Amino acid sequence: MLSNFPSLNEWQALSDDAKDAVLARVANELSLPQPFRLSRDDRVVPRVVVDYGERGGRIPFRLIPAHRVPVGLSDRNLAAIHAITYEPQISVEEMTPLTAVDVGAFLVAELPLSVAQARLLAGVGLDGERADFPAYLDAQAAEAAVVALGATLPSEAQWECVAKAGGDPLFPFGDTLPDEAAIEPWMRYDLADPDAARTAFGIGGLFFAEWCGDAFAVSHAPDAERLPDGRTIKGGGAYFWPWQDEEWVWCLCSMRMPSTDLDGGVAVCRPVIPL
Secondary structure, eight states, X not given: OOOSOOOHHHHHHSOHHHHHHHHHHHHHHOOOSSOEEEEOOSSSSOEEEEEOGGGXXXXXXXXXXXXXXXXXOOHHHHHXXXXXXXXXXXXXXXXXXXXXXXXXXXXXESSOOBHHHHHHHHOOOOTTSOTTSBOOBOXXXXXXXXXXXXXXXXXXXXXXXXXXXXXXXXBTTBSSOOOHHHHGGGSOOOTTOTTSOOOTTSOOOOOSOEEEEEEEESSSSTTOOEEEEEEEEEOXXXXXXXXXXXXXXXXXXXXXXXXXXXXXXXXXXXXEEEO
């Protein structure tokens, strides 16, 4: 448990010198089994580069401070959706009620695992796929890949935490739907592209359809039924790019679906290390 790192609001209020002092203390407390480098970086939250050697190379993570996350679709965001389209292709019942979740500090990979990394970590071939593209894996292979890094799959709350970057935006890129030229950098499959878009937390590759560790619940109600054979899947806007209709709904931070609806039963995965 990371005990001496400030909350998100406290971290953002610190001066640069104070942030450096906190990182100097935290570097002694992080109990990662692999060599790592911790830096303030130029984003809202610190970067932690973990060196997995031949198993996975150097993977950049973001240290997300503990804070309260609004999980689900807020009334404000539903109104913003209706400003874009009168009858959105979403299931509001699956995305509500809005629930405040206290999320503890964690490390999250800046990008989902690539094909090259999945070949090493999960022992899957993925023949014909570009090495620097996101790896589409079934649930068993996705679990094996992140466990090999001493990590887990993100919970749905953790995923929305990094997508919303400390607020409650409609999309990771804001509250409105920009034009195609502004959207395109968020949809790029080349994980090595330095010009691909990222959130204020430094997180990219959010729209490929991504495994979460939770069983899919039919709503965010505390007593909602959970599907025994379905995991929660988040994101997906790039999966349908270029859009023909209202596929932009798969960029909503609150959008979700059960893994039983996946094409081929595969999605991408992003390592998370709880602190």
